Amino acid sequence: MPELASDSVGVVAPQTAHFDDPLALACGKTLPSYTLVYETYGTLNAEGTNAVLICHALSGHHHAAGRHHEDDRKPGWWDAHIGPGKSIDTNRFFVVSLNNLGGCHGSTGPLSINPDTGRLWGPDFPMMTVSDWVHSQARLADRLGIERFAAVVGGSLGGMQVMQWALDYPERIAHAAVIAATPRLSAQNIAFNEVARQAIRSDPDFHDGWYGEHDTLPRRGLKLARMVGHITYLSEAAMGSKFGRDLRQDLGYGYDVEFQVESYLRHQGDTFSESFDANTYLLMTKALDYFDPAAPHGGDLAAALAPAKCPFLVVSFSTDWRFPPWRSRELVDALVRADKPVSYANIDSPHGHDAFLLPEPRYQAVFAGFMARVARDQQLEGS
């Protein structure tokens, strides 16, 4: 078997935590009981001061670092940034990464059994908001004996959860890292999400979300949703340099794959449509659309941020056109206006929104520098 790299957290195993105390949700419904699946990397210190929470993005999950077995082909989705000596240094920090409620990777969601009916939750699973997720994450922290996170960290939809943590639990978050995110979706962002939803919901195999009971999957819809999503994750330049107008075969003047980029997108869509739950995808896009902490404050983001008490790191990427740099600067400006400590870095990267997943050197340096400050502030050993 191949040896795991020395900066890997190694072989990890998911754990589960079951909760029987009902969770009241923003939509007005209550989840009577639920399970969260999560992973941890590193060791919680005796004082409980070194915990870092990782919040995942639209199609993410709890498996953020390491491998599930020694010859696991792929590591966790943020393995570039979590491990011994990496930005989130597991020699110092105790890292917690969970699958959010409504997800399809083990936490309670549309693929779970609804205790009231004995059938799958399916489309009856209540709509989740970023705030709901943060509340459920706080309960997981309670369970793990974490009074206060040294840092809460996330990219994209994960970054929205970080913002919400700073507002809903200001005493329980010592530092916030908001990466490639936005304080609210634009009309164009919502429009792309709506195309994805219409693709899924208009697929005849969707059956109003009860595809499980019809022994089918809305593969066509989910494939289209992923294809259009994928275009927004990559920069135009990255797509251009990766595929350009390269042909996969001679022009056939038909509808088989001709250009490489077509082949790539179809493959991405096909793979995703077999592995991700459509109801989960729908509710995750809605959580994105709904997120808007400034709304109850008449759109004044600085007013919304008043409760926050922790220092922020905000990171954007130059070619991210899903959540462009100016969207991060909106947050930075509001934090400054609200008199909150904030460091901001706009990282030059050709990789668009996906850059937040990748190990770009300046990004790593900025991120590691911020996490070293977290360690110092928390008076962690060796920092």
Next chain:
Amino acid sequence: MPELASDSVGVVAPQTAHFDDPLALACGKTLPSYTLVYETYGTLNAEGTNAVLICHALSGHHHAAGRHHEDDRKPGWWDAHIGPGKSIDTNRFFVVSLNNLGGCHGSTGPLSINPDTGRLWGPDFPMMTVSDWVHSQARLADRLGIERFAAVVGGSLGGMQVMQWALDYPERIAHAAVIAATPRLSAQNIAFNEVARQAIRSDPDFHDGWYGEHDTLPRRGLKLARMVGHITYLSEAAMGSKFGRDLRQDLGYGYDVEFQVESYLRHQGDTFSESFDANTYLLMTKALDYFDPAAPHGGDLAAALAPAKCPFLVVSFSTDWRFPPWRSRELVDALVRADKPVSYANIDSPHGHDAFLLPEPRYQAVFAGFMARVARDQQLEGS
């Protein structure tokens, strides 16, 4: 009945021209005979020197200006720019506007009868290229007694036809106006087209393109194609200022329309899916993808442009992200390198790609100025 504005071409009627001379196509097939539907505005002068050809975009057609009856609700798609005293001044010019082959507005296309089989052409209609369209347009010019166009003009896919005119018939085009176009699609452009095609082709009502024989329409797919297309026609800023995060109703935490932008997109998609032919949409997107005059010259656009003999006007729009200004500058740079006369204007507009259809004052001034030069060069009366 309401009076038509004095700068309208008034009530117009489509005409048809039938061609029995076979048209050899780039795909290797031959169209044995075909009909083109077209409109004309203004009067061809005795010398035949004042004709202007209008080339349409992806979902366009021959009805570019005026109204089909006096209380027609909407004028032609380029009515802002064609009429007495407008940029393309019908007091001076004889304007020809046709529906391209493969279209669904009267010219021979998938909705026509295939003489070989007696059934609809449907998906058997041969794939068209920009070059094929230009050849068919030249034959229409022959029929109308137009030896040489004073100008060939078009936006988006229409602008590609203008470029092709300058290369394939350099003696027959005196001036070229290429608006909101690009000398070739990027990988991202192709990717969006591929999403649209997959949406249509994976719709169970598509029936491999034989929906006509199944008495149905691939409405779901065509709706999705239009929705995703529409996002790319509008700038993020325009969508933001038009809709922002405005709600159509209180949040329902469900999948009914909540945000205004959702309502708008669904409506656009529904309307289009009832009025446009899916096979036409597919082949038009392919014609876009295939267009790449530099390809036979190893990617050297200046070399490709060598045959051109006419002065060019190139216009781009600041917030067009479908074919951004730098894509127009690629063409301008290549024209300069190829030692061709070119005027270029990048117009500040919030309206994205759709700006080419709208009456922005500086755009109108630039366009009218160029057309006045056309009139002078052609020694037209009153100019």
